[in-house]
Amino acid sequence: MMDRDYRLKEIISSLQIDTQAIRAGSDRSPAREHSEPLYATSSFVFSDAETMADAFINESGLSIYGRVDNPTVDVFCKRLAILEGGEACEAASSGMGAILATMMAHCQSGDRVVMSCGVFGATMTLFQKFFVKYGITLDLVTPTNLDAWEVALSVPAKIAYCETPSNPTMDIVDISSVSELCRRNDTLFVVDNCLMTPVLQRPLDHGADLVIHSATKYLDGQGRVLGGAVVGSQQLINPITAFIRSGGVTMSAFNAWVFLKGLETLEVRMQSHCARAIDLATWLDDHAEVVRVHYAGLPTHPQSGLISKQMRAGGGVLSFELKRPGRDSAFRFLNGTCMMSLTANLGDVKTTVCHPGTTTHGRLSQADRDLMGIGENLIRISTGLEAIEDIKADCERGFQSLGSIDSPSQIGSAMNPSCERTDKPNNI
DSSP: OOHHHHHHHHHGGGSOHHHHHHHTTOOOOTTOOSSOOOOOOSBOOOSSHHHHHHHHHSOOSOOOBTTTOOHHHHHHHHHHHHHHTOSEEEEESSHHHHHHHHHHHHOOTTOEEEEESOSOHHHHHIIIIIGGGGTOEEEEEOTTOHHHHHHHHTSOOSEEEEESSOTTTOOOOOHHHHHHHHHHTTOEEEEEOTTTHHHHOOGGGGTOSEEEEETTTTTTOSSOOOOEEEEEOHHHHHHHHHHHHHHTOOOOHHHHHHHHHHHHTHHHHHHHHHHHHHHHHHHHHTOTTEEEEEOTTSTTOTTHHHHHHHOSSOOSEEEEEESSOSHHHHHHHHHHOOSSEEOSOOSOSSOEEEOGGGTTTTTSOHHHHHHHTOOTTEEEEEOOSSOHHHHHHHHHHHHHHHTSOOOGGGTTOOOOTTOOOOOOOOOO
């Protein structure tokens, strides 16, 4: 590295987060490149057998194999760790891969997990259908109920897990208070920070032990690639790294390079997402066809005091309940729109819209959906970076379609005649 690169490393921790998202973690190669290089290789060569043996046996720091490490992935990990305020980070092939690796590294048969019921549908499925097969006990708590957390954690537990804000109802877990309960009861506290990113919320600052990301969402920001990550102390990350290297839940170098490009614009994108989301949420809150809006940025949110302490803004995701009940009404609304993308992904520059009850949480039991507050009339929107007037206009097309049909048999043809769809909904 050049002398100025060493000097930058000395001051990087004192720089603002938007600067760190652009400058942190890079080790310039002898080629003196400006943009981070993409190391598209499955393995690495050595000058002699002794150096090779030292790398494999003693972990000398030299890259050895793509499943184990890659310089491009390493830069992504270093940068995200700095953004989250953690000592170390490990990358995975997806957000679910990051969750899997964390639990496999820190849990064993006979352990107990306390988890917020307000989590992503696939997270719930992973715990309920798979981890329990190997002797891990799961107890669910209401994310906003501190008394419930305290009772649940009074019984020995290895891990407490939450997603805050919850997806899709935007319930907030008090990270500091739950962290204190976990420390008191010798429990690791893991927080999914996917919806906020370190730009809007840093769980480690509030006492969490590990932070999980689906990098697929806002860290990429343009819906291009899959990836996940876990951030925390070096001691807690080491066993996660060991599992990922052995289990093969590895992030590709190309995906890491895309995430690095995404991180460079993360701060400005999150500002824009938040600005559009609060505007849309306020408009929806006054709409005659809406009975309730779930958005962490609204001053009427029941946890607004906690939000102001824990988060910088409300984020880019919101959900709302149609005044007209039932799945039929929700599908009419969705089919009446055309600009917003019918997809279950979020965190994209393109606004996305979906029906959580039949997509992200569609494979859960009705009882679990009821517990999460996911009704048939609930719609989720991840606000993109289109003009807010155009996002509102597309929502209005959906609302207008509600009054244009009387027969449920016409669902699916309830499109504004001036607004033909060319995309199809995705189920995950």
